[in-house]
Amino acid sequence: MSSSIIVLFVAAATVFFYTRRRSRLPLPPGPRPKFFTGNFHQLPKNEPWRMYATWAESYGPIISFRVPNKQFIVLSSLKSATELLGLRATTYSDRPRIWMMELAKLNLNVFNISFTHPYFKTYRTVLKNSLNTRTIQTYQSIQTEQSRVLLDGLHKDPEHFAGHIKRNTAAVILYLAYGWKVIDNDDYWIRRLQDAFESSAILSQPGRWFVEVMPSLRFLPSWFPGAGFKRVAFQIGQRLGRVNGTPLNWTKQQIQSGNYTQSLVSKRLLQEDGSTVSAQQEEIVTWCSQEIYGAGADTITSSLTSFILAMMLYPEVQKHAQAEIDVIVGQDQFPAFKDREKLPYIGALIQELLRWAPVTPQGLPHHAMREDVYEGYRIPKGAIVIANIFSVSRDKEMYSDPLEFRPERFLGPSPQSDPRKFVFGFGHRKCPGLHLAEASLYLNISCILAAFTIAKQLDEMGEEITPPVEFENVGIIWRPKPFKCRFIPRNKDLLATLS
Numbered sequence: 001m002s003s004s005i006i007v008l009f010v011a012a013a014t015v016f017f018y019t020r021r022r023s024r025l026p027l028p029p030g031p032r033p034k035f036f037t038g039n040f041h042q043l044p045k046n047e048p049w050r051m052y053a054t055w056a057e058s059y060g061p062i063i064s065f066r067v068p069n070k071q072f073i074v075l076s077s078l079k080s081a082t083e084l085l086g087l088r089a090t091t092y093s094d095r096p097r098i099w100m101m102e103l104a105k106l107n108l109n110v111f112n113i114s115f116t117h118p119y120f121k122t123y124r125t126v127l128k129n130s131l132n133t134r135t136i137q138t139y140q141s142i143q144t145e146q147s148r149v150l151l152d153g154l155h156k157d158p159e160h161f162a163g164h165i166k167r168n169t170a171a172v173i174l175y176l177a178y179g180w181k182v183i184d185n186d187d188y189w190i191r192r193l194q195d196a197f198e199s200s201a202i203l204s205q206p207g208r209w210f211v212e213v214m215p216s217l218r219f220l221p222s223w224f225p226g227a228g229f230k231r232v233a234f235q236i237g238q239r240l241g242r243v244n245g246t247p248l249n250w251t252k253q254q255i256q257s258g259n260y261t262q263s264l265v266s267k268r269l270l271q272e273d274g275s276t277v278s279a280q281q282e283e284i285v286t287w288c289s290q291e292i293y294g295a296g297a298d299t300i301t302s303s304l305t306s307f308i309l310a311m312m313l314y315p316e317v318q319k320h321a322q323a324e325i326d327v328i329v330g331q332d333q334f335p336a337f338k339d340r341e342k343l344p345y346i347g348a349l350i351q352e353l354l355r356w357a358p359v360t361p362q363g364l365p366h367h368a369m370r371e372d373v374y375e376g377y378r379i380p381k382g383a384i385v386i387a388n389i390f391s392v393s394r395d396k397e398m399y400s401d402p403l404e405f406r407p408e409r410f411l412g413p414s415p416q417s418d419p420r421k422f423v424f425g426f427g428h429r430k431c432p433g434l435h436l437a438e439a440s441l442y443l444n445i446s447c448i449l450a451a452f453t454i455a456k457q458l459d460e461m462g463e464e465i466t467p468p469v470e471f472e473n474v475g476i477i478w479r480p481k482p483f484k485c486r487f488i489p490r491n492k493d494l495l496a497t498l499s
């Protein structure tokens with residue numbers, strides 16, 4: 001009896017002292033907060049990752065700051081991001097709660113869903129099954145078809161190159177998600193989905209909604225003065241729900257008619273014995289298919305637009321890549337998927353593109369599910385943990401002259417660190433679309449380089465105009481600001497095969 005009491009006493013004392021020791025540990029260093037508002041006043045509305053990078057220069061690779069009701073930890077080195085978000089994934093794979101998303105009833109979407117929600121694992125399985133390296137091979141024919149449409153658009157209407165790129169990425173995703181074939185530039189669904197996703201981005205806009213600072217406000221009735229945020233959330237939620245149900249219902253009708261194309265939705269809804277799936281399974285398919293559009297279209301579009309900008313600014317890189325294509329593929333055909341392994345410079349160019357212009361410079365926020373200790377610092381339970389992909393991509397110890405676009409850095413006997421270790425995120429939340437993204441980038445980039453030379457615009461005197469290299473963020477996506485360029489055909493015979 002007495003020995004059990006001693007054991008219990010020792011255990012309790014150990015827990016007590018250990019917890020005290022942990023909670024006495026300091027938070028990672030960071031800018032001095034104000035008493036009530038924390039560091040809110042220092043956070044810019046746009047490109048916050050630049051501010052985090054500046055702080056990291058003063059305070060080191062692990063920093064902390066706070067805004068009312070939220071503690072942030074920002075990881076600016078590959079080591080810290082990998083060790084926490086990757087190696088300790090069971091602690092860091094949750095997402096922070098966004099109350100406006102919950103009020104709009106959008107919290108079950110793939111990006112926001114809690115790691116502990118029973119749907120989480122099923123989402124990842126559905127996405128993995130549709131986006132793994134083997135399955136994406138079945139999308140090669142639609143990718144090739146849409147790549148030809150893109151080249152044709154760039155040839156006939158180069159001024160609107162951004163629109164052609166957008167159509168290309170959206171068309172591939174709508175096809176693989178729903179079996180829907182885009183046949184013109186002004187596709188009804190692309191317009192509606194785009195519109196819906198852009199309007200929903202304001203729900204998670206940092207600093208916009210006071211309810212994120214004072215969550216108890218969510219209990220106010222929507223008619224109450226000052227509860228306008230609830231009406232906004234409700235309206236956006238309703239609107240998105242209506243838009244998102246439409247393509248899924250279309251696929252269901254196609255399945256019922258017996259005349260349908262295999263897609264993520266059809267594979268999930270169609271039981272082998274012909275029976276219908278449960279409402280819960282249908283809900284899972286609805287979220288997964290709509291989020292594939294939300295996640296896939298804008299990201300690849302941003303990267304392809306950055307590619308056009310980089311080729312215009314670095315003509316010697318462009319020439320090198322074109323020379324590789326000409327030698328390996330020849331000048332009488334477009335590069336195909338079968339040529340991918342034989343084009344190492346194109347592979348390195350894509351790595352450099354992902355590093356030089358990271359599509360999501362601060363990824364998506366992770367959430368600490370329990371208190372943790374790292375390098376002598378305390379990471380409190382509930383902290384929002386951000387991997388600053390932007391800082392890592394500009395880390396001078398990993399990348400010499402990081403602002404330069406230099407694919408060579410990934411070639412030769414001692415290549416620099418592969419950016420795919422961080423640009424697609426970490427741990428159990430790592431991007432499930434990375435293989436599809438890389439395949440799309442490969443095909444479109446190699447075909448564009450085979451067909452055109454991308455060049456700067458000319459002024460009235462025939463002199464080249466160098467546009468400023470300016471990026472903007474739309475939600476979490478970073479993309480070049482609109483710019484002009486020329487697509488000079490390299491091979492008229494090859495382009496003639498498009499018509």
Ligand code: HEM
Pocket residue numbers: 110111112127131173291292293295296297299300303358359360363364365423424425426427428429430431432433434436437
């Ligand atoms: C260049 C293209 C892309 C980049 C750079 C990119 C990057 C990322 C990053 C950084 C995350 C957050 C990971 C984390 O939380 O640690 C993410 C999540 C995600 N991505 Fe991508 N992505 C790209 C393309 C795609 C594509 C094409 C798809 C689908 C077809 C896709 C689907 C998703 C989904 C569903 C998530 C949410 C995963 C979750 O929260 O569990 N992404 N992506």
